[in-house]
Amino acid sequence: MNWLILNCAQILHYALQHMLLSVFPILLGTLVAVPLARLANGFRLTRSSIYVASSVLYAIPSLPLLIFLPALLRTKILNPVNIEVALTIYAIAIMLTSASHAFLSIDPSVIHAADAMGFGAWKKFFQVELPLAGSQLLAGIRVVSVSTISLVTVGSLIGVNSLGFFFLEGYQRDFPLEIWVGIAATALIALLFDQILAICGRVLMPWNHRRVTRERSAA
Amino acid sequence: MNVFSQTLLWLGDASNWEGTGGISVRLVQHMQYSLATLAITCVIAIPLACYIGHFGRALFVIPVINALRALPTLGMLSALALIFGLGISAPMIVMVMFAIPPVLAATYSGIANVSQTTTHAMRAIGFSEWQILWNVELPTAFPAILGGIRSAFTQIIATWTVAAFLPVGGLGRFLIDGLAIRDYSQMLGASFLVIGLSIAVDVLMLIVQNTIERHSRYSQLTTQS
Amino acid sequence: MEHGLGIAWKSVSKTYNDGTVAVNNVSVTADEHRTLALVGSSGSGKTTLLQMVNRMVTPNSGTVLIQGQDNQGMNPVTLRRSIGYVLQNGGLLPNKTVLDNIATVPVLQGTRRKDARVHALELLDEVGLEKSIQNRYPSELSGGQQQRVGVARALAANPEILLMDEPFAAVDPIVRRNLQDELLRLQSEIGKTIVFVTHDIDEAFYLGDKVALLRPGGTLAQVGTARELIDHPADSFVASFINAGCLRSELQ
């Protein structure tokens, strides 16, 4: 407990690093994967290749990816950009499939109705498809968020530190408290991000959350 | 790139494949670990999901299990390694922990998605609860369950590499040991092996899935729609 | 009808956990070998009343007598197997073929699968279906065919009682008309005790030897033959309900 108090500045420092490192891949991964999935859904061939692409991307072990990115990107080896890019790749891998499913699961009769009312392609995408796929997209983003926040810690193995620092140091010093604090802080961040996303969802998609009991058509 | 040709050399060098720390041994170890993880996961997750999905009871388990995903793999490995010491138990527990959510979720949603009308109808014509589960829900949820197992399996194969941060075998050894001495060709070679392994497993399971479907006209019907 | 035969609901009421009053003190009897049509608008408690018979719903008060026996004393699973039940849009097992669907209950009761299938094939014929569809899955059937299979399945265990919950609601008018006619023909041969739920007053009049009309709120508005209801509606609700079904009459 004493350790916790003495080191709270360091914990806060790494927690902040951790959040900063996580935000970017979550956002960028989503921004890339959502339109890509929507485009790919349009054609049978590209649609099925989404699944192949994302399972291959997801199978890349994180460590070597982190090691090789500096060579590919011509960045320095301790540059956080490496881990940002790696995590973005995983985020895209997860998000591609779930976004593809999200768009496919839209009730076709609503799309049909939108067509019949004279929506153009862009307006239909932003006003109908995106909002209707919204709750499933959000579910996907929440998975991405949790997984990214957990993966950030792997960066500690190559010297890009986050709360993962405490795992390695605690392991070396046979100091479980330090590790558990790191785990708890990571989980808290994951929970925090998840709640923020859930609240965003509630604000942006009120129609999913207001369910007054349906009036029975009696009169 | 030079490192690619070196990687090919590393993979092609027969001496790298032999011996206790050789590629063959590591590859087999990796498969053994992964299969064991998958088996334990299924034994835990599928019955649990069936129970929750069918009876609609203990629903809180689903978000709790999903919350497991928020625990960082590396941290859990370190923490449990200090508790369990050397050996396979610590990483195995961690891997199972992370494989359970996808299998549980897929099975649960597969079962819970079986139309209420159908289960209601079955109950109404005199099926007992177990008969409903066995005759209707499991067969209907089967493709979903298989899908969950498939994605869990590839995930397991990829994640076991991180476990090599602890003194265990498997292909991750090449990655962690290679990292310490910056042996690029070894790391890249092992990555190819891991990716290849998980694609092979994925394709294999896809073939299994397709074979089952081809022999059952029913699942063809459901996958078409 | 002799007291004690057929099905008798005695002052049954049902309030669901969320406070919805589905059925409110209803007493009515379904005579043996006859068809009772339960009719009412959506939410008036028809399904609830029907399901009290095979104990899918337990009344909060009142009793349901089957052949004079309180069904609360019976084992629910056995009871359900002994009663034929036809659901709206069939309620068939999507993962079993037509033949296996029909054979389901006999197999549950211990009949050998082979024998059950032979009998199922006869039933297929009896409800007016081609033998050629026996190995199809429900999703490969039209709505009308699914309904017929549902009827065949309900008949398979040779039950004394047949419960039918809006069985023809999902099919289009011409097919529905066919199904109704076939049900009349079949019933003239087999003479089961049938409880037939519908929200279509015309269907109720056409099929029911007796019609029980429910009011929103789950109370009974009137019971009687079609003639009695048309000629002597108990109140304005009954009269307007009967009229709503009848656009043609205004035209003529």
Added chain:
Amino acid sequence: MEHGLGIAWKSVSKTYNDGTVAVNNVSVTADEHRTLALVGSSGSGKTTLLQMVNRMVTPNSGTVLIQGQDNQGMNPVTLRRSIGYVLQNGGLLPNKTVLDNIATVPVLQGTRRKDARVHALELLDEVGLEKSIQNRYPSELSGGQQQRVGVARALAANPEILLMDEPFAAVDPIVRRNLQDELLRLQSEIGKTIVFVTHDIDEAFYLGDKVALLRPGGTLAQVGTARELIDHPADSFVASFINAGCLRSELQ
């Protein structure tokens, strides 16, 4: 009707890619300011025929004239915005409130959102809905309310033509009857050219100034007023179709 006004289908046929013949050489006209009811059993091509008007479906042969103009020459998006379309179970956008649903097409056409909402509020009243529901989402409405919103939405851009595809199929008989009566009242005020699709012959007779009955296979069986069809059915198919809807008449 003068030739060239309203909607005229001229020998239209449609075969879908999978070989289904949906509409086979149909010629029929919907008179201006009148209601044409398209009736037929499931799969007889009603929806296909209807959607040829707003170019959701393009015929393989034949033409559709709107106010005398071939609609193939018109821009589909503009055309669709200029035609009111009411879909089965509403087809409302679940992510927009009642008011925004109604205002959709005017906003697409460039009306300022504020103005469109003011007009939407008037329409809400016109179709018989309380103003208090304006900020609800479709899932918070009953089936009948959804249908009314669907009608209001179709009227919002003040179209000359209203296409209605089984708009009342999903609601129960009493509510349906209300909706039908309100449609008649509304039409007597606004006098649009309405094409009304239904599979219920009674509804067609009740609402249609003219009724077009389609046969399975997508051919036209008969066109005429309700009286003409009832008194002089063109053939036995027409006669039996009319009878199927009419159980009561047999009873009486």
Added chain:
Amino acid sequence: SNPLDSSSSQESDASTITIGSANFAESEILANMYVQALASHGIHAALKPDIGARDVYIAALKDGSIDLVPEYTGNLLQYFDKDSTAHSASDVYSELKKALPSKFAVLDQAKAEDSDSLNVTKSYSEQHHVTSIGDLSKINGLKIAAAPEFATRPYGITGLKQQYGVDATLIPINDGGGATTIKALLNGTVQMANINTTSPSIKTNNLVTLKDPLQMILPQRVIPLISKSAESDKVTSVLNEVQSKLTTQDLMTMNGESINDKESASAIAKHWLQTYKLV
């Protein structure tokens, strides 16, 4: 401190010196000591702890991600010159200066030494009559716990075979000779472990450190390895003063504070600097 631009800003800002550390506690403490000493003299120093094994942080030094890292003379010499024959501390130091790549420099070596050492348990030593590394050559199936890089080091598996004819299998444990390593040694999973001589656990557990008559393991004096571009008189003088004070006993005490008392590296470093009145 935005992690996304930390490296680029340090590049442009010449007045900041970035100090890295290896992935074990002592290195982290030393790095903290350097950072704090420099800071107290008005030189802004940033810390990048726990980068990894030598190969990794040397690469980071090469590409400019860091400017300075605490090192050990012997192992560093072997890293740059595998064939060096130097054995004494002063020879190692002068050879090291020659072997360094042109962009790197080293400052003064400290008296403090922390070398690798091979250890067995007391009972094992007695049972198998093992007191010197050479005694191991007669033993089969020998397992040794050490960091993964031990496999290829001249003082590791390779050196054991070449110089002493000892065959050993490496059980790679990534804790810098910490708790897990000790556990493995005590419960017999391994027979021998590579532990730093300054680790308190050697004493605590009554381990026997094997003699190294062939001097396979070179003297390991603490030494700052610096990138020439970051070198300045002020930096050199500040750090050399730190170097002049540091003793082996200090290292042991500080490791004890880290591993037993779980104090943070920065607190330990601060405490040491205060003791010697360096801040």
